[in-house]
Amino acid sequence: MAGTLLILAGGTPEQVSRAAPLLRCMGDTLVEAGGPGRGIRIKIVNNYM
Structure with missing residues (x-):
């Protein structure tokens, strides 16, 4: 499984x-x-989803 970094x-x-x-060199998005x-x-909201 490949992960991506946001x-x-x-x-x-x-x-x-x-x-x-x-x-942008470190992450995909x-x-x-x-x-x-x-x-x-935004990170906190994303963690709840």
């Missing part, structure tokens, strides 16, 4: 775009979650 990136648009090339703290909120 990366939830929270931060300002400038921060996310600066980190995006590195994050990059979701720009919005401002700081938003990524963890």
